[in-house]
Amino acid sequence: MVLKDYVAKTMLKEYLNTFFETYEIPNMFRAQYQMEYDNGLYDTRVVDSQIAQFYKEYDLLKEESDMYKAFVNVIKHNHPNLSDITILDVCGGYIPQLGRELAKEAKHVMVVDRNMVFKNNPNNLEPIQRTIESYTDLPSADLVVGLLPCEATQHIIDYSVMNKKDFVIALCGCWHNLNLDEHIREKMRPMHKSGDTTVTRYEQYAITRLEEAPELGDLIAYDSPYQFPQDVIGNKRR
Ligand SMILES: C[S@@+](CC[C@H](N)C(=O)[O-])C[C@H]1O[C@@H](n2cnc3c(N)ncnc32)[C@H](O)[C@@H]1O
Secondary structure: OEEOOOHHHHHHHHHHHHHHHHHHOHHHHEEEHHHHHHHOOOHOOOOHHHHHHHHHOOEEEEHHHHHHHHHHHHHHHHHOHHOOEEEEEEOOOOOOHEEEHHHHOEEEEEEEOOOOOOOOOOOOOEEOOOOOHHHHOOOOOEEEEEEEOHHHHHHHHHHHHHHOEEEEEEEEOOOOOOEEEEEEEEHHHHHHOOOOOOOOOOHHHHHHOOOOOOHHEEEEEEOOOOOOOOOOEEEEEE
């Protein structure tokens, strides 16, 4: 059960109605929320991020099921002083719950997503509604993060390497075609052939691209307190 013990189904219905009244939820999301409620899926161990954004809105998640807090803690392993830096959260979601959590500690947080609400965000959170097709679509920040950022995963890695900025990504495990230059493809080929199935293609890609920016150090995988579908990865400066 991911929700706090006092949360009853009737209570959830009221929160859902308030949620729909507060935000202009796109129809496709509305249907997803409704189905989740009707099927009682809130009883499951791991929730979809769209649904987690709703639960987080009303502080309904159990401490150990709050992937936003968990991801902030992972980020802080290597970046303990968030108050000094500007953070860019890529694919931050319709309701930018990670961005809001980061904004409690960071100087300034920018959240980019193609579906985005502008309401009820703290003053130091800048929502940017944009479709990301390349790393050049991303604004400048000290640290770039992504929680299950789907197809933008490659753009975050590219952004980090090209701008020499640190990154932390909770990989989503979605399969998106990597847009690979031939020389990158050639460098990745030996890793691919090694048959090490514990390393995902995004990890292989990040390891390969980090060779171009030695100041960013090596790729590391973080221990995660939440059940993310894949590794949480980032660079660690030497
Ligand atoms: C799995 S959700 C994760 C959302 C959020 N990080 C969370 O965990 O609550 C992926 C998000 O990426 C956004 N997204 C996917 N591809 C995108 C792209 N190319 N440009 C902008 N946003 C994108 C979607 O709108 C969606 O909100």
